[in-house]
Amino acid sequence: MAIRIDEIKPLLNNYEIEPEYTEEISRKAIKVYTDSGAYVLKKLSKKFNPAFADSLTNLDEQRFSSYVPILKNRHQQFVSQYNGEFFYLMPWLPNETDEELDARHQYLFKEVANIHSRTKKEIKLNGQEATSHFKTLTKRWEESKAVYEAFVEQCEQRLYLSPFELQAVTYFIEVSRAIDFSTKKLGEWSEKMKEKEQTRVVLNHGKISAHHFLYDENGTGYLTNFEQARYGAPIDDILLFMDRTAQTYPTQCADCVNWFYTYQKGFPFTEEEMLLFLSYLAYPERICRNIKRYVQSTKPQSELESNKQLLKSYWHFKNMEYIVMKVFEIEEKKKLKDESSGE
Numbered sequence: 001m002a003i004r005i006d007e008i009k010p011l012l013n014n015y016e017i018e019p020e021y022t023e024e025i026s027r028k029a030i031k032v033y034t035d036s037g038a039y040v041l042k043k044l045s046k047k048f049n050p051a052f053a054d055s056l057t058n059l060d061e062q063r064f065s066s067y068v069p070i071l072k073n074r075h076q077q078f079v080s081q082y083n084g085e086f087f088y089l090m091p092w093l094p095n096e097t098d099e100e101l102d103a104r105h106q107y108l109f110k111e112v113a114n115i116h117s118r119t120k121k122e123i124k125l126n127g128q129e130a131t132s133h134f135k136t137l138t139k140r141w142e143e144s145k146a147v148y149e150a151f152v153e154q155c156e157q158r159l160y161l162s163p164f165e166l167q168a169v170t171y172f173i174e175v176s177r178a179i180d181f182s183t184k185k186l187g188e189w190s191e192k193m194k195e196k197e198q199t200r201v202v203l204n205h206g207k208i209s210a211h212h213f214l215y216d217e218n219g220t221g222y223l224t225n226f227e228q229a230r231y232g233a234p235i236d237d238i239l240l241f242m243d244r245t246a247q248t249y250p251t252q253c254a255d256c257v258n259w260f261y262t263y264q265k266g267f268p269f270t271e272e273e274m275l276l277f278l279s280y281l282a283y284p285e286r287i288c289r290n291i292k293r294y295v296q297s298t299k300p301q302s303e304l305e306s307n308k309q310l311l312k313s314y315w316h317f318k319n320m321e322y323i324v325m326k327v328f329e330i331e332e333k334k335k336l337k338d339e340s341s342g343e
C-alpha cells in the first residue's frame with residue numbers, strides 16, 4: 001500500500017514541496033507527484049551508512065555530476081528525519097530508452113571508472129598491513145580447504161553417499177585447485193606490496209547495477225543509490241558486481257569481461273590490484289561455506305535444500321571461474337607483449 005499524502009506532507013514541507021498524489025515504487029520508495037514535477041522519496045534503514053551524505057558532498061567537490069542529485073532540505077541536509085525514520089529526496093527520471101543492456105552496462109562502467117579516477121587518494125602503509133592480511137586470509141582459506149578435504153575423506157569410506165555427499169566429492173578437485181590459485185595470487189600480491197609504501201583508495205559506489213543507472217528525458221545516464229558508498233580498494237565495486245552477476249544458472253558471461261575492460265580503460269588496476277582482484281574473484285567462498293555449514297551443523301538438515309544450495313554455489317563458482325580465466329588469459333598476454341616489446 002502506498003504511503004498516504006497526509007503521512008509525508010510535513011516531511012515534504014521541509015523541501016517546500018506540495019504533493020498532489022503518490023505512487024508506491026517499492027517497499028522503501030514512493031513517487032511523489034507535484035505541480036513542479038515528480039520526485040522520489042526514499043527511506044533509509046535506521047542504521048544507514050554514515051558515509052552516505054559525505055559521499056555526495058565528495059562527488060560535488062570532485063565535480064562529478066553524473067549522478068541523480070539529492071535535494072537538500074531547508075536545513076541544507078541531504079538526509080531528513082521524520083517520525084523516527086530517515087529519508088532522502090531526488091528528482092524522478094523517466095529512464096525510458098531503447099538501449100541494449102550491453103550499452104547500458106558500458107555506460108555504467110565508464111562512469112564508475114570516472115568516479116574512481118576523480119576520488120582516488122593515496123594512503124600510507126606501515127609495512128605490515130599486506131603481510132597481516134595475507135597471513136589471516138591464507139589461514140582461513142587453508143582451514144576451509146582442510147574441512148572440505150576431511151569431509152571428502154569421510155565420504156569415501158562410506159558405501160553409499162547421499163546426493164549432497166556425492167556432489168561434494170565430485171566438486172572437490174575443482175574447488176581445491178581454485179583455492180590453490182587464489183592462494184598463489186594472494187602470495188604474489190603480498191610480495192608486490194612489500195615494496196610499497198602507500199596504496200590507493202577510491203570512493204566506491206557500493207552496489208553498482210544496471211538498475212542503479214537511470215536516464216533522463218534527453219538520454220543522459222546518471223548513477224543513483226549511493227547508500228552503500230564508502231572509501232575502499234578500487235577492486236571492491238567490481239568484485240561485488242561480479243559476485244551478484246554470477247548468481248544465476250550456468251552461463252559464460254563474456255559481456256562481464258568486456259564491461260570490466262571498459263572500466264579498465266578509464267581506471268586501470270595496478271599490478272598488485274589485479275593480483276588481489278583475481279585472488280578474491282577465484283576463491284570459491286560459497287561452496288566452502290556450504291560444506292562447512294553442512295559439516296558443523298548440529299541440527300537435522302533438509303537434504304533437498306542442502307543439495308540445492310550446494311548446486312547453486314557450484315554454478316556461481318563456475319560462472320566466476322569463466323571470468324577469472326578470461327581476465328587471467330588477457331593479463332598474461334599483455335605481460336608477454338610488454339616483455340617482448342622491451343627486449
